[in-house]
Amino acid sequence: xxxxxxxxxxxxxxxxxxxxxxxxxxxxxxxxxxxxxxxxxxxxxxxxxxxxxxxxxxxxxxxxxxxxxxxxxxxxxxxxxxxxxxxxxxxxxxxxxxxxxxxxxxxxxxxxxxxxxxxxxxxxxxxxxxxxxxxxxxxxxxxxxxxxxxxxxxxxxxxxxxxxxxxxxxxxxxxxxxxxxxxxxxxxxxxxxxxxxxxxxxxxxxxxxxxxxxxxxxxxxxxxxxxxxxxxxxxxxxxxxxxxxxxxxxxxxxxxxxxxxxxxxxxxxxxxxxxxxxxxxxxxxxxxxxxxxxxxxxxxxxxxxxxxxxxxxxxxxxxxxxxxxxxxxxxxxxxxxxxxxxxxxxxxxxxxxxxxxxxxxxxxxxxxxxxxxxxxxxxxxxxxx
Numbered sequence: 001x002x003x004x005x006x007x008x009x010x011x012x013x014x015x016x017x018x019x020x021x022x023x024x025x026x027x028x029x030x031x032x033x034x035x036x037x038x039x040x041x042x043x044x045x046x047x048x049x050x051x052x053x054x055x056x057x058x059x060x061x062x063x064x065x066x067x068x069x070x071x072x073x074x075x076x077x078x079x080x081x082x083x084x085x086x087x088x089x090x091x092x093x094x095x096x097x098x099x100x101x102x103x104x105x106x107x108x109x110x111x112x113x114x115x116x117x118x119x120x121x122x123x124x125x126x127x128x129x130x131x132x133x134x135x136x137x138x139x140x141x142x143x144x145x146x147x148x149x150x151x152x153x154x155x156x157x158x159x160x161x162x163x164x165x166x167x168x169x170x171x172x173x174x175x176x177x178x179x180x181x182x183x184x185x186x187x188x189x190x191x192x193x194x195x196x197x198x199x200x201x202x203x204x205x206x207x208x209x210x211x212x213x214x215x216x217x218x219x220x221x222x223x224x225x226x227x228x229x230x231x232x233x234x235x236x237x238x239x240x241x242x243x244x245x246x247x248x249x250x251x252x253x254x255x256x257x258x259x260x261x262x263x264x265x266x267x268x269x270x271x272x273x274x275x276x277x278x279x280x281x282x283x284x285x286x287x288x289x290x291x292x293x294x295x296x297x298x299x300x301x302x303x304x305x306x307x308x309x310x311x312x313x314x315x316x317x318x319x320x321x322x323x324x325x326x327x328x329x330x331x332x333x334x335x336x337x338x339x340x341x342x343x344x345x346x347x348x349x350x351x352x353x354x355x356x357x358x359x360x361x362x363x364x365x366x367x368x369x370x371x372x373x374x375x376x377x378x379x380x381x382x383x384x385x
Contacts, residue, residue, distance in 0.1 A: 017044030020359050034344040038213045038354035041240030042283040049279040056275035071274035078281045083222040088251040092269030096212030096238035097125025099248040102263050103234045104129045107173035107206035110256050117174040119154040121183030124210055157195040168203035178224025181213040184346040185321025193228035207232040216240035217284050220294025220317035245276035289357040293317040300364050309375045320353040328378045339370040
């Protein structure tokens with residue numbers, strides 16, 4: 001048997017990781033500026049995280065949600081404290097797509113409505129409703145297609161208001177990322193997020209803040225949407241939540257009430273996942289990682305803007321993007337092959353930086369040096385460009 005070939009792979013086998021570095025099976029060290037799609041929030045194999053999982057594994061790894069699991073309540077309390085959403089309630093699942101599935105389903109239960117507003121260049125996952133609300137027809141199977149999703153222009157308050165005025169009584173929810181990740185690091189403006197909040201209040205719709213990639217302290221606030229000074233009705237979370245251990249969840253405002261059987265999951269909130277997620281929050285708090293992300297992220301944005309060969313530097317904290325002109329279109333590949341640096345991308349020409357929140361200033365300067373050298377490498381190899 002062979003693997004189902006759906007991933008374009010770099011010819012690299014990572015065998016070890018620590019902090020902001022990974023090593024391949026040939027012994028080469030790489031600087032990790034991508035964190036496996038923004039998953040590594042506290043650094044690879046952080047010793048506290050490892051010990052927390054090991055200790056839990058020696059007690060019990062799994063039992064279903066048919067019994068009391070105290071770790072779930074401990075996680076909820078710590079999450080409420082760090083996020084500031086102390087009066088919200090937590091439902092645990094396994095991934096970002098699953099978190100958004102449950103958020104959309106819950107919004108429909110709560111309102112009794114079907115229509116969902118999503119936005120151009122959005123990405124919410126690859127499962128049923130989540131992929132239907134994702135603006136990429138290439139990954140939407142015929143069975144996922146639905147007339148219940150409408151895509152509006154991102155950051156266009158006027159078109160949002162117009163749609164609500166025409167269809168407000170049918171809208172179950174508005175779902176948006178605080179910063180679009182796969183879409184290219186596009187920041188939702190404060191005015192736009194505030195308009196979503198006001199219109200959802202006016203028409204009785206649910207505001208879903210997709211925080212799967214832009215949450216968990218990555219932007220210097222716990223949720224990227226917090227920069228606009230608004231509270232959503234549901235926050236979806238995953239990626240950085242477990243630092244690589246699969247876990248997701250939604251935070252649910254107190255006016256949305258549960259009932260038995262409304263949502264469910266076999267593996268969500270299991271003992272090992274909760275132990276991993278608790279360790280992440282403890283490290284974020286103890287090492288003041290949200291502040292570090294804000295400070296170092298602001299520093300690198302300033303430095304990147306001084307590099308004339310790249311364009312349109314934007315982002316917040318450790319969620320940063322910049323455009324790569326055609327003359328250096330192979331920059332991501334060269335950074336990896338020649339300068340042993342992992343970065344991300346958004347098609348067609350955006351490099352994304354989503355490293356651990358613990359990345360320090362020395363490592364930032366190291367990356368900037370590698371970036372400048374990679375640009376020179378390309379320009380020297382292609383002098384006509």
